[in-house]
Every structure is written in structure tokens, then in C-alpha cells.
Amino acid sequence: MGQVGKRLALIDGVEKVTGQMRFAADDAVAGLAHAALLFSPHPHARVLSLDAGKVLAMAGVIGVWWHQTTPQNGYNSAIWLAGQQLLADERMFPAVVRHVGDRVAVVLADTEATARAAIELLEVTYDVLPAILSPEGAQAHTGPTVDADRQPTYLNPVAEVALDHGDVAAAFARASHVSQTHVTTPRSHHCAIETHVCRAWPEANDRIAIHSPCQSVFAVQAVVAQALGIAADRLHVTKSPIGGSFGGKAEPILDPICAFLAMQTGRVVQLQLSRHETFTATRTRSATEGRMRIALAADGRILGRDVVVTVDIGAYCTGGAYLPGSMLQRMVRLYDVPAERYRGRAVYTNTLPTGAFRGYGSPQIHALGEIALDLAARDAGFDPVALRLRNIVGPGAIDPWQGLNLGNARGADCLRRGAKAFGWETRAKLAPGTGRFRRGVGMAAATHINGCFPGDDESTTATLGLQADGGIVLNCALHDLGCGSDTTLAQIAAEVLGLGLQNIRVTPADTDTCTYDLGTRASRMTYIVGEAVRKAALALDQAIRDAAALALNAAAQDLTLLQGCVQSARTRISLADLAAWLVARKTALPSATQTHRATANPGSFAAHFAEVEVDTLTGRVQVTDYLAAHDIGRAINPMLVEGQIHGGIQIGLGYALYEDVAVDPGTGRLRGDSFARYTLANAPEMPPIRTLLVEEAEPTGPFGAKAVGEIATVAVAPALVNAVNAALGTRLTDLPLLPERIILALQN
Amino acid sequence: MTPDAIPRDRLTLWVNGREVSVIADPHDRLSHILRDRLGLTGLKEGCCEGECGACTVLVDDHPVASCLMLGFQAEGVRITTIEGLTQGGGLSGLQQAFLTYGAVQCGFCTPGMVMAAEGHLRANPDGDRAAIRHALAGNICRCTGFALIVDAVESEAERRQADLSNAMEAGA
Structure with a gap:
């Protein structure tokens, strides 16, 4: 009991700190x-x-x-x-x-x-x-994406998505303030420290492992x-640990x-792959350029938005066809806007293909939306936090595109509590200074999804069983990317079963032994898979008590699982003894399989606050203070949640200030093709970070939990850009804010 | 020159308190010898150009990116890899601190990060936070955002300081 909410170390942590974890290339094979x-x-x-x-x-x-x-x-x-x-x-x-x-x-x-x-x-x-190396060039290269034989033509656009919601023209006609902002976002690279690797070998029955x-x-x-x-079925795929x-x-x-x-x-x-090859021959986040017009009423209400976005997906479609829709999905789930017009298109270029990268369109659309809203607030004289509070969606809001209920949406709590803890009201009024170093504060709000509903059949199956040695094994197609999802899921099982984390063993994904699952993506592990595990644990609890009732000659309803034992007021048996008793009597060991099929996709929300110091001589930005408030529903493991937020800030900080693989417009080669030429924030560059968790329980999540993995990075870049613009009085909107861009803006 | 044409020679190293001997090429990197020849796969390679720090080992107590050192340059020095920190069984205090503070996520940079921190603490036992941050500047972690790693190293420095003063009191 009492496992949920505890700051427990990773279940595979000892292997990791000792170097014993067997990553894909670690096993010696003759x-x-x-x-x-x-x-x-x-x-x-x-x-x-x-x-x-x-x-x-x-x-x-x-x-x-x-x-x-x-x-x-x-x-x-x-x-x-x-x-x-x-x-x-x-x-x-x-x-x-x-x-x-x-x-x-x-x-x-x-x-x-x-x-x-x-x-x-x-x-x-x-x-x-001839090569097309920019999205502008791609716009002219148009036609159907497949020919009469259904072969790809590599013509544009690869995908187009449109939304017309409400009367946008009328919204702009009656607005008190109209603003227009153009934002470009770079191609950033994942920079996982383990480079891409794979092993394969022949198996029996003409199969390949x-x-x-x-x-x-x-x-x-x-x-x-x-x-x-x-x-x-000729392929047997197993997941190795992931670096x-x-x-x-x-x-x-x-x-x-x-x-x-x-x-x-x-x-x-x-x-x-080598590091250089991982940079130049895998995937990056897609570059985007977007224009957002915002119609504001005199009281700060957003009356309407008109958005055009172009996504450069590179040389192959991959999942790029989904991106314009993903960006729209995230855009319309943050603010309650009565009129929206959106046109998103994805185009091919002769550049490195793009793919998923923490947020799948969210970082791009939030950079556009949150920088545009900040500049609109400045022009119209609104406080950025107050303007967002005026418009942010509340619990039970319905999004205008997919018609989904956003659940217990607590973005307003993130804004209020985050602003208070950061001291926003006081700090936002401070003058940036007039010397070489200017200080400014900025903030941004964000939302993200919890799983793939309704786009996919969002179901997963978990099996929990008592082993002959008294341990509990969780079988589910699990891929812990390092975020600690195995630990989180084991914690959920342990909570229900009255066990400690050490009693739960987690098996990695294997196509031969696991039921189909969509995999670790779309912020779905805790919210979707966690609920399947919780349901399986409840069923296993019943099955173990039924079995123990026989062993103890007691009624199952009088028994509870606690600290590795099944017990009533007068008697008890350890799980190890129960398992041995059952095996000796040729009785099946208790096991439970449950499928959870989600029919909701609530929003996770966040508000990030940053202080920056900008050197007006060199254009260098130092982030000097940071606070992240997250609507997490319920933190299953607060330490791991905070770890996600810290890591998300590192990636977002790079996205705002440093990171760009930078396709050379003449040759198509990447300039940022090694760690020496692709700058990441390292330990000295990171600001002091405070995290604040809003835990108001999402009714459809396991123990009220919602996702944090992707949203952790979504608000970072706009918060930092807004802080730099506040410090300098600039309108910088091209990411990353490289020193030369800052100097150029100051000169103009 | 193809790999077969390169002359090879006997290389003797002192690794994790034991003498080991391999036949190696003069241009073999220390990281390659430790990882691929001696099977010390706790050592990770993330870039092979000294930028990521995943291959950090201690050379006479100093943290070194072993991909930038040739095997033959490492003769006559004491080399410690992550495998050498746990001799005698259990986790070292620093490794335990990494777990307790959530300083580990995917675990791929962790061995190099632990060795860089260990090397820093051996030379700088006072645990100054700014100094720890700069000592880890050569190690990239893409998961944790670094702060929790710095917290872990700082706590281990405090623990070692406390151990030291307890020992001095006991001795006095």
C-alpha cells in the first residue's frame, strides 16, 4: 500500500548506475x-x-x-x-x-x-x-502524391488539413485589436546518447529475430x-533497453x-550508426513556418484566430502527413476561441526526413501560438498571464475540431499558482535595465494530449500473474524509453496489490508473447497503459484472494493483500507460500488479463515562467530562473514526473536558443552534424528550476493520473522567446534565438 | 591501409585493480579496447570524438574521455571504469545517490556521468555546486536536465564530508 505518490527509484536503476544494463550492442556474440x-x-x-x-x-x-x-x-x-x-x-x-x-x-x-x-x-x-531545399521551392512543385499506378510522385502537398469554426471574418471585424505574427521553427535533433543500432539473426522455422x-x-x-x-509472423521482434x-x-x-x-x-x-550518421541519416523534428492573426476584444477575449502553417517534412512522408492535423489538434485545445480558421500543409523537400520528436507538432504550434499571443498582449496592453487566464479552457471544455471533452483541464490553476510562485506580478513590472545586460521575464501556457484516441483504437492489454516463486510478473508490450514508465506501471500494480515495487517484475515488449499495443508514444503510457495495469491488478487481487481463501480456509472477501501476504484478522499466508501451496496441489497460479479501451483524451496543461539575462554585446542569452507548473492529475511518482519536466526544459531550452541541424540552402547538407557543431544546453547552461504539480485528479486516469512526458517540453521555447523579447523590446520570432539574430534585431 | 595491414603489439593495462594484456593496434582507442576487447560494456560510446562524455573513465583518478586516448597511451596508469566502482559488491555512495535523486533516466550516459562526478569529487571534495556543474560540462545527458544529477553529486560530497569528519572525530 501507499506506493502511488512515492518518490521511488527506478526498478531498473541499479543496472543503469552500475553499467550492467545490456543495451542492444552490449552483448558479445561469436x-x-x-x-x-x-x-x-x-x-x-x-x-x-x-x-x-x-x-x-x-x-x-x-x-x-x-x-x-x-x-x-x-x-x-x-x-x-x-x-x-x-x-x-x-x-x-x-x-x-x-x-x-x-x-x-x-x-x-x-x-x-x-x-x-x-x-x-x-x-x-x-x-x-535538381533539388528542392526549401519549403518555398516546394510550394511550386505540386500535383497528386501518387500516380495512376499508385506509385509516389513526391509532389506537394503531402497533406492538407483545414478547419473553419465559427465566423472568423466577423470576429476580426468587431475586434478591438488585431495582430499578426510570423514564426519559424528549426529542425532540431533528438540527440539520444545511444546512437541508432539494430541487431538481427535467423531463428528456427525460417524466421528472423x-x-x-x-x-x-x-x-x-x-x-x-x-x-x-x-x-x-516471420519476424520476431524484441525490444532492447533504449539509450x-x-x-x-x-x-x-x-x-x-x-x-x-x-x-x-x-x-x-x-x-x-556513428554520431555523425545519427545526425545526418535518421530523423529530425520538422521545421515549420506559420502565420497567426489574432482578433482580441477590448476585454481581452480572443474572438478569433486565423492560422496558416507549412510543415517541411523532408524527403519522405514518414508520419509527416499527420503533422498538420496534430498541430491543429493541439492548437484548439488550449484556449476557448469562438472562431478559428486553420490551414496546415505538409510539403516534401530534398532534405533529411522528419519524424516524431517529443510533442509531435506541439512544440511547433505552441511556438507560433504562444509567441503570437504574447506579442498581441504587448501591443494591446494586456498582462500575458491575465490574457491567458481570460481565455484558457476549463474543466469539461469541448474542443471544436474533434469534439472531445478535455476532462479535468486545470490550465488556469497552472497559470495562477505558477504566476504566484514565480512572483510574476512583481517581476513582470521590473524594467529590463539599460546597460549591457538586460533582464526580462516571459511565460507561456501549453496543452498536450493523453494517448491516440480517437485517431486509433486506443486499447491495451495487461497481464499480471503470480509466479511460482511468489513474485508478480507484469506482461504487456512495454517500451520504457528511460522515462521510468516500467517503474510507474509497477508502482500502480504494487499499489493495488498491497506490494512493494521489488515484488513486481516487468517484461519487455516481445511480438511473440505480448498482445498488440501502440507503443510508447503520444503521452499514452501512464494514462492508457497505466489504467490497463490498474484493472489487471484489481482482477489479480481478486484471483489471489480466491486462491488464498482455499489455502487459509477463509472467505475471500475477508482477505486483503498487504506487504506480500494475504491476510485476514486471524490468519495469513505469504505469496511465496501461497504459490508453493498451489503448485503442490496442481492448481493454476492466479493470473489476470485485462484490456482497457480508452474513450477519452483529456488534456494535460502547463504554464512555464522564465527569467533571462541577455548580453546585448554578444547576443548570448542566459536563462537565470525557471518555474514549470504542470496539471498532472496525480503524480504516480513525483520524482519521475519532475525528472520529465527537467529533461523537457533542457530540450526546450535548446529549441529556443541553440539547436538547429541547419540545412545548407545551397548543398542540402546539414551544418549541425556533430555534437561539436550542434549546441546542446549542458549542466552549466541550465537554470535553477522549480516545479509545481497541480494534482486535481483526472477521473478517467489511473488514480487520477495524466501525462507529462511530452508536455514537459512544449511551453519552454515560447516562454524563453517571450522573456527575451520582454528584455530587449524586440519581436524575435525565428527560432532558435542565435546570438547573431539577437544582435541583428538590436541593430534594427 | 586496410585494417589487416596494421601492425599489432602486446598492450598491458592496469584496469580496475588488475593487470590485463591484449594484442592491439597502435591506433586503437582506449574506449574500444576497454569495451570491445575487455568486455567492459558499462563503458558507452556516444560520439567517439570527445564531445558527449559517455565513455568517461578515471585515469589515475582524473576523468578522461577514453575515446580520445589511445590504448598505448594508457600503459602505466591506473584505469577505473564503472565496473571498478562496485568492487566488493554493493553500490558506491555516488551510485546510490544517483538512484535516490532521480539522476538516472535512460541510463546510457550514466556510467560516464558517474565516472566524471567521481573524478571531480576525488579532486574537489568540498562539493561546491557551481564547481560540480562545470565539472559535468563535458558530459551530455539528454534525459534529466542535469539538475538532479548535480543534486546527487552534491549530496554525495556532503555524505563523504560527514564520513570524513566522523572518522577524524573517532581518531581524535
């Missing part, structure tokens, strides 16, 4: 073969020929493959179940490469050093084609089956190739 990839140096080119003569003569080289010797099935690396309708425009090794870093060939060798040396000796000829750090084993299975054109993902490992990029090589050669194959 005969392990290593693959290395050759990547395109051109943003758009036809691969004409490949001469592998020198390579095939090298000792230790097992083979070379390219587009003429590999399956050419079109696939989409972002699907999460077989048959999902999403533009299948990617190939393992395409005959026409579409971005710098696209895959040209692979070498398999006995050692990684040999494979990498061999790659350098491959001789390839290209017919270089894939072991990789992924966010859904079922997504890996679906994508690899599509790419190789084989039945999904950080943030969405970067959501799409199986290496898995199809690794599985193909294992099939071709019968070897255990490892394919691991």
Missing part, C-alpha cells in the same frame, strides 16, 4: 557481423552504377548490396500496424536518392572497422538531379514486413536492412 552504410552526398540524384570490385576483394568482407540487389518494396517507416494507409514512398536503397544522407549501399563484414573501410572504397556514379531499441516492437514488425515484402529516444527511435530506420542482411547471410548482423 561471429557477429557488422554492417556499414554508404550515404548519398547529393540531395537528389539517380544512382547509376556501383563498382564494388575493390571491396569484394577485401579480406573480411561478406557482401555488398544496393538498390539492384535489394527488395524495392515501397514502405513507410512511421506505420505502427500492418495495412496502415500512409504513403509508402521509402525504399531500403532507392534508385533515386532524395536527400544528402539517403541510403545508397551497405557492406557487411566481419568487423565494423572493415565494413567502414570498405564503404570508402565503393565507386558510385550519380546523375545529379530483430532486437532493437524501439518504441513499438509491432511497428518494427509492420515496417520490416512491408519493406521486405514478407509475412509479419534515449524522444521519438528519434520511433521509426525503424535500420531494422529492415539488418533483417534483410541476416536473411541473406544467415549471420548475426549488427548495424550501428
Whole structure:
């Protein structure tokens, strides 16, 4: 009892602090073969020929493959179940490469050093084609996305989403203040410290095993089956521990190739990218440019908004077709706005493909919406917090796009309590100073989803069972990305079962033993999977008490589980003894399987407050104070919740101030292609952070819990940009706020 | 030059209190030798160019990015990896502090982070918070936002200081 709300250490923490955790590339395997990839140096080119003569003569080289010797099935690396309708425009090794870093060939060798040396000796000829390197160029390259044979045309737009809600023209006609703001957001990279890696090997019955750090084993299975054109049940996918993902490992990029090589050669194959390759040949967050017009009434009510957004999704569709809709979904769930017009489009460019990255469109649309609202507040003379309080949605609000109830929406509490704790009223009135260093405070509000309802069948199945040794095993397709979801879910089970965390063992996802699940994404682990675990734990509690009733000759309703024992007022039996008693009597051990199907998608809310100091000589921004208030429903493990918020702030701070892979508009190459050239906030750059949890219980969540993983990073960038603009009196709206951009704004 | 053409030689290292010997190439990085040849896979590689700090080990008590050191440069020095911190069984105080303070998430940067912190505390036992933050500047963590790591290191410095004063009182 009393597990929920406790600050418990990770259940797999000891393995992590001792270095004993076996990540995907850690196990020594005899005969392990290593693959290395050759990547395109051109943003758009036809691969004409490949001469592998020198390579095939090298000792230790097992083979070379390219587009003429590999399956050419079109696939989409972002699907999460077989048959999902999403533009299948990617190939393992395409005959026409579409971005710098696209895959040209692979070498398999006995050692990684040999494979990498061999790659350098491959001789390839290209017919270089014209490339589109900016979304502006893409706008002219239009047409249907598939031809008569349903083959991809790579024409734009890949997707378009529109919303017309209420009378927008009338809203602007009667507004007291109208503002218009244009915001651009960069391509940021996930920077998980473990680079992308995959292992595959042949298994019995003509199957292939894939072991990789992924966010859904079922997504890996679906994508690899599509790419190789084989039945999904020939693939046995297991999840390895994940050295950080943030969405970067959501799409199986290496898995199809690794599985193909294992099939071709019968070897255990490892394919691991270097840091440079992880930057240049995986995924980034999509760049966006957006324009928002806001109509404000004299009392601060937002009467209407008119929004146009273009999303640069890069060379392949991946999940980019969903982004304009995702951005709209998040936009309309924050404020109660009677009239909204939204036009969102996603376009291809000959640049690195984009994909999921912590928030899936939320950071982009909140950068636009919250910077635009702040500038509108400044122009109309409203306090930023008061203006947001005037408009933020409340409990039970219905969103105008999907018609969903936003649940126990506590954004206003985040704003009020956060502003008070931060001392907003006093600090917002302080002058920024007139010297070299200027101080300013800024804030932003945010919302995010809890799971994939109604877009997907948001159901999951959890099984909890008593083992012969008295332990409890949780079986569910779990992928803890490092956020501590295994710990959180074990805590939920332990709470119901009257156990300690140490009594619960969690099994990692395995396509052979787990029921289908959508995977770790969309902030769904605690809210969706947590509820399935809670229900399974309730059912197991009943099953254990029924079994113990026989053992103790007592009535099940008189028994309770407490501290590893089943007990009544007069008798007790430990779970280990109960299990032994049942096994000895050839009686099945108690087990319970429950499926939870969510029919709600409440909002999580946040308000972030920041103080910055800007050096007007160098353009450098130092974040000097930070407070994050989060509507979390109920914190299952406050320490892990705070950890999510701290980590989200680190990523958001980089998004605001430093991080951009920066596609060179002339060559299509990335400028930020290593840790030396892609700046991250490190320990000295991080501000002191205070967190404030609003725990007002969401009725549909397990123990009232809601999500925090993604929303943690969503409000950060606009809060910091707003603080810099407050400090300098500028209207900076192009992220990141690099020193040269700040200096330029000051000069103008 | 292909990998086969490179001359190899015997390399003797002193790792985690034991002498070990391998045949290695002159250009093999220390990180490669420790991880791939000696099986000390607690050592992680995140960039192989000295930027991420995941491969940090102690060289005579000083934290070093082992991807920037050649194996043959490490002859005659004491090397400690994360595996060497837990000798005698249980967790070290610093490792326990990482757990208690929530300084661990995915765990991939953790071994290098723990070694960087250990090296800092050995040279700077006073636990000054600003000094800890700067000592960890060469280690990237993408999960935790660093503050909880700094909290953990600070608490361990306090614990060691308290142990030290208790020992001095007992001795006096």
C-alpha cells in the first residue's frame, strides 16, 4: 500500500548506475557481423552504377548490396500496424536518392572497422538531379502524391488539413485589436546518447529475430514486413533497453536492412550508426513556418484566430502527413476561441526526413501560438498571464475540431499558482535595465494530449500473474524509453496489490508473447497503459484472494493483500507460500488479463515562467530562473514526473536558443552534424528550476493520473522567446534565438 | 591501409585493480579496447570524438574521455571504469545517490556521468555546486536536465564530508 505518490527509484536503476544494463550492442556474440552504410552526398540524384570490385576483394568482407540487389518494396517507416494507409514512398536503397544522407549501399563484414573501410572504397556514379531545399521551392512543385499506378510522385502537398469554426471574418471585424505574427521553427535533433543500432539473426522455422531499441516492437514488425515484402509472423521482434529516444527511435530506420542482411547471410548482423550518421541519416523534428492573426476584444477575449502553417517534412512522408492535423489538434485545445480558421500543409523537400520528436507538432504550434499571443498582449496592453487566464479552457471544455471533452483541464490553476510562485506580478513590472545586460521575464501556457484516441483504437492489454516463486510478473508490450514508465506501471500494480515495487517484475515488449499495443508514444503510457495495469491488478487481487481463501480456509472477501501476504484478522499466508501451496496441489497460479479501451483524451496543461539575462554585446542569452507548473492529475511518482519536466526544459531550452541541424540552402547538407557543431544546453547552461504539480485528479486516469512526458517540453521555447523579447523590446520570432539574430534585431 | 595491414603489439593495462594484456593496434582507442576487447560494456560510446562524455573513465583518478586516448597511451596508469566502482559488491555512495535523486533516466550516459562526478569529487571534495556543474560540462545527458544529477553529486560530497569528519572525530 501507499506506493502511488512515492518518490521511488527506478526498478531498473541499479543496472543503469552500475553499467550492467545490456543495451542492444552490449552483448558479445561469436561471429557477429557488422554492417556499414554508404550515404548519398547529393540531395537528389539517380544512382547509376556501383563498382564494388575493390571491396569484394577485401579480406573480411561478406557482401555488398544496393538498390539492384535489394527488395524495392515501397514502405513507410512511421506505420505502427500492418495495412496502415500512409504513403509508402521509402525504399531500403532507392534508385533515386532524395536527400544528402539517403541510403545508397551497405557492406557487411566481419568487423565494423572493415565494413567502414570498405564503404570508402565503393565507386558510385550519380546523375545529379535538381533539388528542392526549401519549403518555398516546394510550394511550386505540386500535383497528386501518387500516380495512376499508385506509385509516389513526391509532389506537394503531402497533406492538407483545414478547419473553419465559427465566423472568423466577423470576429476580426468587431475586434478591438488585431495582430499578426510570423514564426519559424528549426529542425532540431533528438540527440539520444545511444546512437541508432539494430541487431538481427535467423531463428528456427525460417524466421528472423530483430532486437532493437524501439518504441513499438509491432511497428518494427509492420515496417520490416512491408519493406521486405514478407509475412509479419516471420519476424520476431524484441525490444532492447533504449539509450534515449524522444521519438528519434520511433521509426525503424535500420531494422529492415539488418533483417534483410541476416536473411541473406544467415549471420548475426549488427548495424550501428556513428554520431555523425545519427545526425545526418535518421530523423529530425520538422521545421515549420506559420502565420497567426489574432482578433482580441477590448476585454481581452480572443474572438478569433486565423492560422496558416507549412510543415517541411523532408524527403519522405514518414508520419509527416499527420503533422498538420496534430498541430491543429493541439492548437484548439488550449484556449476557448469562438472562431478559428486553420490551414496546415505538409510539403516534401530534398532534405533529411522528419519524424516524431517529443510533442509531435506541439512544440511547433505552441511556438507560433504562444509567441503570437504574447506579442498581441504587448501591443494591446494586456498582462500575458491575465490574457491567458481570460481565455484558457476549463474543466469539461469541448474542443471544436474533434469534439472531445478535455476532462479535468486545470490550465488556469497552472497559470495562477505558477504566476504566484514565480512572483510574476512583481517581476513582470521590473524594467529590463539599460546597460549591457538586460533582464526580462516571459511565460507561456501549453496543452498536450493523453494517448491516440480517437485517431486509433486506443486499447491495451495487461497481464499480471503470480509466479511460482511468489513474485508478480507484469506482461504487456512495454517500451520504457528511460522515462521510468516500467517503474510507474509497477508502482500502480504494487499499489493495488498491497506490494512493494521489488515484488513486481516487468517484461519487455516481445511480438511473440505480448498482445498488440501502440507503443510508447503520444503521452499514452501512464494514462492508457497505466489504467490497463490498474484493472489487471484489481482482477489479480481478486484471483489471489480466491486462491488464498482455499489455502487459509477463509472467505475471500475477508482477505486483503498487504506487504506480500494475504491476510485476514486471524490468519495469513505469504505469496511465496501461497504459490508453493498451489503448485503442490496442481492448481493454476492466479493470473489476470485485462484490456482497457480508452474513450477519452483529456488534456494535460502547463504554464512555464522564465527569467533571462541577455548580453546585448554578444547576443548570448542566459536563462537565470525557471518555474514549470504542470496539471498532472496525480503524480504516480513525483520524482519521475519532475525528472520529465527537467529533461523537457533542457530540450526546450535548446529549441529556443541553440539547436538547429541547419540545412545548407545551397548543398542540402546539414551544418549541425556533430555534437561539436550542434549546441546542446549542458549542466552549466541550465537554470535553477522549480516545479509545481497541480494534482486535481483526472477521473478517467489511473488514480487520477495524466501525462507529462511530452508536455514537459512544449511551453519552454515560447516562454524563453517571450522573456527575451520582454528584455530587449524586440519581436524575435525565428527560432532558435542565435546570438547573431539577437544582435541583428538590436541593430534594427 | 586496410585494417589487416596494421601492425599489432602486446598492450598491458592496469584496469580496475588488475593487470590485463591484449594484442592491439597502435591506433586503437582506449574506449574500444576497454569495451570491445575487455568486455567492459558499462563503458558507452556516444560520439567517439570527445564531445558527449559517455565513455568517461578515471585515469589515475582524473576523468578522461577514453575515446580520445589511445590504448598505448594508457600503459602505466591506473584505469577505473564503472565496473571498478562496485568492487566488493554493493553500490558506491555516488551510485546510490544517483538512484535516490532521480539522476538516472535512460541510463546510457550514466556510467560516464558517474565516472566524471567521481573524478571531480576525488579532486574537489568540498562539493561546491557551481564547481560540480562545470565539472559535468563535458558530459551530455539528454534525459534529466542535469539538475538532479548535480543534486546527487552534491549530496554525495556532503555524505563523504560527514564520513570524513566522523572518522577524524573517532581518531581524535
